[in-house]
Every structure is written in C-alpha cells, then in structure tokens.
Amino acid sequence: MKTNFKHLALFLTFTGLLTSCSDDDATNNGSLDGTFGDVELFFDNGVNGDALILGSSYTNSNGETLTINRFNYIVSNIVLIKEDGTEFTYPKNESYFLISEETEALTVHLENVPSGDYKQIKFGIGVDQQRYLEGETAQQEFWNLSSTNNMVWTWSTGYRFINFEGTFTSSNNQEPLNFQIHQGSNSATDNYRLVTLNLPSTARVRTNEMPNIHFVADANVIADGTNKIILHDNLNTAGTNASIMGGENLIKIATNTLNMFKVDHVHNGGGSHH
Template sequence: MMKSYIKNIAVLFAFTLFVTSCSSDDDSKPVEGTFGDVELFFDNGVSGDALTLGNSYTNSNGETLTLERFNYIVSNFVLLKEDGSQFAYPKEDSYFIISEEAGTFTVHLENVPVGDYKKIKFGIGVDQQRYLQGETAQQSFWDLAAINNMTWTWSTGYRFVNFQGTFTATGGDGVSRSFMVHQGSNTATDNYREVTLNLPTTARVRTGEMPNIHLKSDANVILDGDNKIALRQNMNQAGTAASIMGGENLIKIAENTKKMFTVDHVHNGAGTHH
C-alpha cells in the first residue's frame, strides 16, 4: 500500500514537472497578435569615459574641449528580425530627444509586435518627409525641441545634434574659446542620417516582458571620427569663437555621427535595467 502511494506521488510529481516545463516553454514563445514594449537607454560618453558636462577631455586633433551641451534627436525606429521582417514604429510618434543637460536618456516604444528582434535601425535628426508635412503636423514635437535648444526658426528647421562648450588648442595661445557644432539640414544639404545596429543578444518582446536595449553614444566621434575636424580651423573672423553649422565640414560631421552609436547590451526582463 505504501509503495503504491509513493509511486502515485512520484507520477504526480513527474506530471507536474512536465506541465510546468511545457508551460514555461510556451510562455517563452511569441504569441502572434500580441504586443509588448521596448525601452532604449542612451548612455552618453566620450572615448569610453562617462560624459559629464563641465568636464574636459583632449581629442586627437590636439584640442581640449569642455562640454556644456550634448543633445540630439533620434527618430524613425525600426526593429528587424533574423528573417529580415521588420516593424517600423508609427512615424508620427517616432521622434525623441536625448539631452545630457535635461537628463533625458530613454526612448520608450509601445505596442511593438511580440517577436525576437536582432537589429535596430533609427535616424539622427528629422527626415525631410516629416519636416515637409509642416509645422502644424508636428507642433508638439517642435515645441519640445525648442525647449531643448534643438530648433532654429521654422524656416531653417531642427538642430539634429547640438554639441557645444569651450576649447583650447594645444600649442595655441592658451585662451579658452567657445564652440558650437549644430548638425541639421539646410537648403544646400540634407544632413539627416540613419544607423543600423546589430543586437549582441536577441531582444525578446513579449506581453509583460520588456527588453531594454542599452546603447552607448560617443560624443568624441563628432569631431574626431573618421573625419577629423579641428575647431581652430573653423573660427569666426574675430577669432573669438568656432562654429560649424553648414558647409562641407558639417557634411563630414554628419557622416561621423553615423558611427556615434553602439549597442552595449540587451537586457530581457520585466523591468527597466541600464
């Protein structure tokens, strides 16, 4: 009698494990027609170090920069699966500002179809298609951009990247001068750029399980990337400040910013992790 009882308990235990295992496996698989959220965290740095406004660093151009502002617009997010299929986030909601001075580092995407995503694509700035829809169509984002120093006038549009502070040049007179680098489109060139990044770990979007994609951005790349841009060669006539807001150097900077971002890691889980 005791043996039969023990045997029944063992069978019941094994069955429970089997059901639990199957349930666990089923829970881990995407369910068609359901949705989840994705969070992206942008971690700003300078050549591998944390970026802190007010701190100084020296680049390979022989210039020491003290950063006072580092803001940029990211937009038009697309998540791609291994088979090449993709989900483009609704365009009217796909514009975000990352601001070091405002402490805004997170992009939250809602109602993303469940699935296993292997790549992410996004834009730097505001594309011409969106801009040409007019001010009324994007009034709320325009207002947000204006508050964050990411606009000129409406006729000249958005600043895509706002990077500024002061600098001194090695071997120069030692005087600290202000600099401004504002990447944006103008009548001559479209300086909107797109970036596609592989994810080191699959981002598993599930209902109630939100992946956090941790990206690193390197501000040093703006002037010291594939294209080397010396601020001392972009001074105003008075020699009191440097600014780059157009021309050939801005096109080179726009190409540099395409390599400003890397994916550090992906955390799959229910909460927010950085």
C-alpha cells in the first residue's frame, strides 16, 4: 500500500510540474508574470566624446577637419536579452527605425515587451536583405519615411543605412571640399551589420515601469575607427568631392560602425528620461 501511495505522489508531482510549465508557456509568453510594458531607446549622437552639433567642425586622428551637415542612420531588428539569456525579438515588420540628427528624430518607442529584467540588446544597422527582398509594397511606409529623409537611392539600389555628409579640410586642401559617406548594401556586398551591447545596469520592464536605454552613437568612428579612411584619398577626378558609397572602403567603414554605439546608461522609471 505504501508503494502505491509513493507512486501516486510521484505521479502527481510530475503532473503538477508539467501543468505548471505548460501554463507558464501559454500565459506568460516569456514575460515575468504574464504582463507587458514599454521600452524607450534614446540615441545621443556625438563625435569622439563631444556632442555632435550640425555645422560644427571636428578634427580626427587622420588630420582632417570635418564639418558635419548630416548624420542619419537606420536601426532595425531589435532583440532584448534577459539576465537568464532569454531573448525577446521585437516584431520584425515593426522593427525598423530612422534616427536623424537633422530632424531630431532620436527616440525609438517599443511596445508590448514582456516584463522582465534585461541585460543586453541587439540590433541591426540598416535594412537586412530578407526584409529588402520582400519588396517595396511590404515596407512602403518605412520606405517613404526613409525617402523623405535622404536614406534611399532608388528601389533597385535600396536603402542608405547611414548617411554621413559635410565638408572637410586637411593639409592637402585648405579650402573645404564636400564629402558623402553612404553605407548601404549593393550587388557586390551586403553591408548590413548586427551589434550586441551589454547594458551597464538592468532594464526593468514592468506594466508601470518603462526603462529608457540611452545610447551614444559616435560619428567619428565611421572614418576614424579600427580602419582609417582618408577622405582626401577618395576625391573624384575633379578633386572637388570625396564620395564613398561602395567598394573596399565601404566594407571597412561597415566594420568601423560595429563600434559606433555604446550604452551610456539605463534609467528605470515611469516616463521618458534622457
């Protein structure tokens, strides 16, 4: 009789565990307690530790002084990672955002994020090939937004992932010359890049608590990062304009941009904080 009770107790315990797991999976969807909250991402653009101010000049380690007139980029495919390694992937169709210093579009608002404690974030720089190949109609709203913000060429040539423009001077040219660096994919190379960043403190997502994750994006690393890109070496034959929109230097720039972002701090609270 004792043996039967023992088996029954084990059976009930095992059944209880199965029910508990299945209930959690069904109701919580990765959430701490079945609830959801919002997350705000704020992008603070800088140049090698200084605030980026359009129209101001900055000298890099290449000995070139850049006056930046435009700094826009696309972030996409956002994934939030909890302390235990669990990942929440933001719905792909809604996970494309334009950051523009020109229009001061610097904030990304994420909704219906499972409540929990998050320690890492992943996102793409630009638009991935999978999304692009879905066609223009599938992404018409974002395409139109990108178009009005100088972030596309034509549909056949696709999106500009980063649009970095201005003028520069150097020991070789005392008079300012124009430069344009447009990172994007082309028929030769896929220049979409994915970055993973640790959060310096936990982002607590709760129904009534919205974390603000504050990023710093360093425009300086585009030409003056791991790979050094001399703008004067990229002048056109007329010697009036340095334009990098493809080729080996753009691949080097795409590598540089892997280090363009860092998380400065996380503010946990009920509202927007920069």
